[in-house]
Amino acid sequence: MTVNTQDEITDEILAIEADARRAVEAGGAPELHPRRDYAPYRSSLLRHPTHELVRVDPEEIERVSPAFGHTDVSPLESDLTIAHSAEPLGERITVSGRVLDGEGRPVRNQLVEIWQANAAGRYVHKRDQHPAPLDPNFTGVGRVITGDDGGYSFRTIKPGPYPWRNHLNAWRPAHIHFSLFGNAFTQRLVTQMYFPSDPLFALDPIYQSIADPAARQRLIGTYDHDLSVPEYSLGYRWDIVLTGPKSTWMESEDAHE
């Protein structure tokens, strides 16, 4: 298999973005999500369905969601810097925000999971072969249950960018993986949060798999000086908006307590 250059991948990225822009100029709705069929991200080639998805009304299974609570998650799990005997290396940060539904209502008492590379860009995963150092004081996994305002907050360190094998000299921009649940299973979302002004954005086929520039910018956290803690950590804010549900919306677990 030929290994493509960054320029070849970038040309493919720009061609798809132009195609999406023309569709919007012709009156189409901007694409909210990445294309599953997105050739610049080579691993997608054999892993996207070729049939149209079958559109149906959600039934009861899809209109409700698993309930998670403080029986599932310890409050300590939101601090990724305290899981070991000493502090991890890297730039200490907090990432805070709110999880909202499509109507702007808070998604309360729901599970947020994150995972990330360490400050050197290495994951604690046996298939990660990047020869950057592991940090004995950093695993990079966190969980939290959202509050009554849909709010969440993690303390961690800023992850490093890392190389991968999509093409020659491919590097992922620094990111934190997020997994989210809503009040309905249709709202399920797995995504990645990025950091402002990363020079790798334009080059990265995963970030660029969202063809609409405004949509992909919604994955970038905002530096928020008010969230920085003097002489301790830098603060980023990132709000997450799930799809719907418009039809039946129910208060989750403690609404009737």
Added chain:
Amino acid sequence: MSDGRQTPSQTVGPFFGYALPYEKGWELVPPHHPEAIRVHGTVFDGNGDVVPDAILEIWQADSAGVMSSKRGSLKPDGYAFTGFGRASVDLAGHYAFTTVKPGATSAAAAPSVLVTVFARGLTHHLFTRAYFPEDVQAHSTDTVLAAVPADRRSTLLSVPDGPGSYRFDIRLQGEQETVFLEFNE
């Protein structure tokens, strides 16, 4: 501030294995539960090769057709049925859940398990449903099955392959590509 617009999906990537799986995530009931069944299968790509880095979630009603609102999915205690499970595939692309056969959630609906697929290379998760072959009668009134072209419906039917065991293979692409669902809001 949120601009009120949806946050886009991104791939789960290859490195979720130390983060998303949790102990007994695949056991919605313990294997010795009197009604325990196994729902298992293999995830294939468009070449027919196994996908060794996918992670699946299932979400279903209990055997009476009731959706649970119990907490505790992440710490299965062997007693509370929450209806949620999560399992990564092994290096052979194989996953397996131990659960109970769900009851129907309404008079017209056939019993089914909602299956969500995440994988490296998949930029946005995929939803599908696993139905059970013995519920032929109910399949004829199920509105989701009715929306699926008849010649593709069999991809949503699990295949019995032993006592209390159902195989539900997932083909992301190609011949016999699994039917994936998109839900209206």
